[in-house]
Every structure is written in C-alpha cells, then in structure tokens.
Amino acid sequence: MAPISLRDLRVQDQHTCLRLRDQLIRERYAVISLDTEDSHQTLEGALRRFEPNQTFRFPARDGDSCYDDSTKRCFEILYEAAVVCTRALWSSSPELRAAFPAIQASVGDALEEDFTLFSEETPHAPFSSTDAPFGHTFFNIFNYDHGMLNEHKDRGVVTAIYIEPGRLDTEAVSQLWVGRSEEDWVAMDSLVERGQLVIFVGEELEAMAHEVGLDLLAVNHCVRVEPRGDYVSYSHSRRDPDALPVGNRRSAALVLCS
Numbered sequence: 001m002a003p004i005s006l007r008d009l010r011v012q013d014q015h016t017c018l019r020l021r022d023q024l025i026r027e028r029y030a031v032i033s034l035d036t037e038d039s040h041q042t043l044e045g046a047l048r049r050f051e052p053n054q055t056f057r058f059p060a061r062d063g064d065s066c067y068d069d070s071t072k073r074c075f076e077i078l079y080e081a082a083v084v085c086t087r088a089l090w091s092s093s094p095e096l097r098a099a100f101p102a103i104q105a106s107v108g109d110a111l112e113e114d115f116t117l118f119s120e121e122t123p124h125a126p127f128s129s130t131d132a133p134f135g136h137t138f139f140n141i142f143n144y145d146h147g148m149l150n151e152h153k154d155r156g157v158v159t160a161i162y163i164e165p166g167r168l169d170t171e172a173v174s175q176l177w178v179g180r181s182e183e184d185w186v187a188m189d190s191l192v193e194r195g196q197l198v199i200f201v202g203e204e205l206e207a208m209a210h211e212v213g214l215d216l217l218a219v220n221h222c223v224r225v226e227p228r229g230d231y232v233s234y235s236h237s238r239r240d241p242d243a244l245p246v247g248n249r250r251s252a253a254l255v256l257c258s
C-alpha cells in the first residue's frame, strides 16, 4: 500500500484527501510520508536523546515535563500532521463539514501563520489554555525497553505516530499491533519505512462519524510482543515480560483532541 504524501494533503489535493479517508475506513490505519528529511531527523533525534533517561515515557506521568527544542519540534511536527489529516477528512466528507463546523474552525486556527505552540508564557506546555485549537491534545515519547501498552483505543480525533522499529531479527520485541477484529491483528512496525507516520482514528472522530453515517472506527491497538496476550499490570513501568531487555521499539505519539 503506497504511503499518502503529507505534502499532497497539505495542499488539499482532493484525490489524496479521499485516499486518506478511504484507507482509514478500509484498513483502519494510514501510512503518511513526511515531506522533509529535516522533520524525520528531528523525530529520530528526539527519540535518540530520550534513550539515556532509561524510562518509559516523556512527559512522565508525574515529574519531568521539561520540553527542550527537540521535543517541542517533535510535538509540532506530529500536531501539524494530525491537523492536516483532520482537515483532509473534513474536506473529503461534506457530512462531517455540515455537522461539525467547530472542528473545521479549529483546523483553520491551528494552521494560521500566527498560531504558536509553546509560547513564551508557557514554554513547557504546548497550549497556553485549553481554548487553543485542539487544546486537549497530548503527546508522548516512549521507550518500550521500559514499558508496554495493553489493548486500548485512543480518545481523540486522530492519532499520529512516528516509529523507530526495534530489532527486526527477532519476534521477542514489542511491536505496535492494530486489531481489526479479535483474530485480525496487523503488525505495524515492519510496515513503515524511514520518514513515515502512522495515522489512526480515535474515539472522538468515531462518535462524530457515526452520527453522520460514516464508518471511521476508533482502532484497537496495543504495544507488546504478542497482541493476544493476557493483560499486563504495571505496564507503564515494566516492559512486556516476553520481550528482550533491550532492542525494543521507540516511538512518539500525539493524540489530537478537541
């Protein structure tokens, strides 16, 4: 499946916008190609710099949330990609446009030249208030040598994920799995290439789409060795018991919430 070009989505090429919508309906995920080497290097660098922390996630659940230039930029890249994808869905779906104009307005505000994340007043928070466009959005960098995620759905409009795959020569590392049914799980880490993002639908969009008769379903996903394994407790502080101690994937994920 050919990736969808972020550049084409950004210029609102209608064929590309429709492809994104159709892929999310049919496959339950979409692969987006970033348009600059610079964005890719920034994401890669932020994940690399997080590694010596030897912890599962940034920002920590309680504690360090000091964004540096690299983590800020990482947030900005994923935020822009998620907003551009949302705009593409609204532009290819007259039903969503008619029923949910507030999302379209937020998209417009978020993409305004003068809208900035991490303003001078709030250098360690992306939004100065929750009234900002998609001001409930959250973001994490993860290192799966130190944690894992049980099956869940994301609560937002869309989720954008950048993946640095783990060791590919073994099955004993955590991977991102997308569940399309009880039996049908797709391993995502080996599907993406350098410079690509994965996009999912979240529960907010599922509810809106349902109201207008569109089948954009929030996707079940987990990050672990085997997708059908038992629930693992304390998953935010220990890796999957079936995973090797090192060589697991890292990722940065942003859940765009209105």
Ligand SMILES: [Fe+2]
Binding pocket: 152, 153, 154, 221
């Ligand atoms: Fe998630």
